[in-house]
Amino acid sequence: MKQLKLTGFVIFLFFVPESLTLPTQPQDVDDVNITQKFIEENVGYITIIVFAQYIQEASFEEVEVLVKAMTEYRDKCLGDVTLPVCSKLATDVLLENICALEGLPQKHNFSHCCSKVDLERKLCFLHNKKTDVGFLPPLPTLDPEEKCQTYKNNRESFLNNYIYEISRRNPFVFAPTLLTVAARFEEMTKTCCEEQDKANCFRTKAEPVIQYLKASSSFQKNVCGALMKFGLQVLESINVAILSQKFPKIEFKELTSLLKDVSSKYDGCCEGDAVQCIRDRSKVMSHICSKQDSISSKIKECCEKKMPERGECIVSSTKDDRPKELALREVKFTESENVCEERDANQTIFMAEFLYEHSRRHPELSIPELLRIAGVYEDLLKECCHTENPPDCYRRAENKFNETTEKSLKTVQRECEHFQNLGKDDLKHYYLIKLTKIAPQLSTEELTFLGKEMVTALTTCCTLSEEFACVDNLMDLVLGELCGINENRNINPDVDHCCKTNFAFRRPCFEGLEADKTYVPPSTSQDLFTFHTDLCQAHNEELQRKKDRFLVNLVKRKPELTDEALRSLLTDFTNVVVKCCKAEGPEACFNEEGPKLAAKSQAA
Missing domain, CATH: 1.10.246.10 (Serum Albumin; Chain A, Domain 1)
Structure with a gap:
């Protein structure tokens, strides 16, 4: 799929409640029971996503405690739905359980959110999310053989851990998207663990999954940012433009009807209410497929598929042909x-x-x-x-x-x-x-x-x-x-x-x-020119990342330098790395060359 198609109509990635536990029959109309069954069967995964996105610092062991509590809550309500606690909204129950975990609000600094109620509490947790996840440790990587053995030994724990890691690093991605990524990850693991060259298989098959997650994350953050900064009217304008381009034969009256379902789902999704997000999206997909004759000629086969395949099919379908009578x-x-x-x-x-x-x-x-x-x-x-x-x-x-x-x-x-x-x-x-x-x-x-x-x-x-x-x-x-x-x-x-x-x-x-005129750079830049032998161990992408970081930190400390002077210093830095990593004593070389580069930056 071309990147253009993915982003040009990326909104449709988010209409279907995709799950690791799939319904067994096609969903031809909006079936509340199928959606509810999906939520019940995936309560563990949904709990992990919500907790890991709201409290990104929480450990996997702390997340597991909450999963146990929410699974018990589900079983209790399946046994007797008339219990008072079962009339509460799922997200409220989830947040209450998070706040009830002994010592956790104080440990991870979210006590102030627990003192609030209802929407205020939910929004407090939302504002607690951090886009920049540099404070988290690097994503754990396993040797392919070890990965396959871990999956074989305990599939549930393996997938729970994966969902936890991607959720805390993508705090604004909608729950159905993360479940889709996890489902694809499991499919990839099953396939690659049967291959002789497991490493190459994982490398090849991981790339489209990573791209799907990145594109989804980018679009969802963009649209939720529009909703939160500019309100519902701007969100609806975005949706009108997207839907009208994709489905040019749709009547305006039908478009406005669909728009109500599409736009209303963003409240839950953008606030991190995973359960409401899933329900609202299921409703939108059912709406599209129940009116497909008046919406698009390109999605008939898609709508005959089961969840989640039909959503993916609609995403990859081409824009409908412009009606001939349309001037x-x-x-x-x-x-x-x-x-x-x-x-x-x-x-x-x-x-x-x-x-x-x-x-x-x-x-x-x-x-x-x-x-x-x-x-x-x-x-x-x-x-x-x-x-x-x-x-x-x-x-x-x-x-x-x-x-x-x-x-x-x-x-x-x-x-x-x-x-x-x-x-x-x-x-x-x-x-x-x-x-x-x-x-x-x-x-x-x-x-x-x-x-x-x-x-x-x-x-x-x-x-x-x-x-x-x-x-x-x-x-x-x-x-x-x-x-x-x-x-x-x-x-x-x-x-x-x-x-x-x-x-x-x-x-x-x-x-x-x-350039920002209000910015005051750090008073010292000495640490920027202190280099170590770890630069000699970095290769290809890792070395390129270090060069990029050097350039950004250089601009932060020397914003007054021209672009030419900055690029010249970056070239000098690259030359120092090459020279010192070839020297007999790299550390001594870096100790000598670093101050020279610092002096040059002062003179520039």
């Missing part, structure tokens, strides 16, 4: 005499219909670009509807749309020229410098990750025919990562302005940013 332009919004009257009657519905009509006609545009065009149109009508002759004024709307797209297209072309001219490594250095200068308050880990993702976006997209939409979609997701989910994430005034002022125009806003 390239919808004149109703630019030629009608009554545009202002229709807008004033119900502005929300009117703008949603405009976005729907424009999106279904322009599959070649990115989601952010479609939202920009809707913003331009809305601003134009505010101006035109107060003039003496509104129709004369809004007839120039198409020219405005073209100007907006041309501007965005030039930005993408410029970025792809960087990709063509600089090559992968230099391009990464370019973005590492740029991002660190505008947001030096972010951790080194976050900045190196964001720089790498920028390069991945351009490497993926700049050779495709759908270059514009692909680049704009993926780079917008990277900015979503930078801006974060929580409302209370503050970086610096200029970055905060771009992140919080206008969702559709944040990318053009970031384009205009320069």
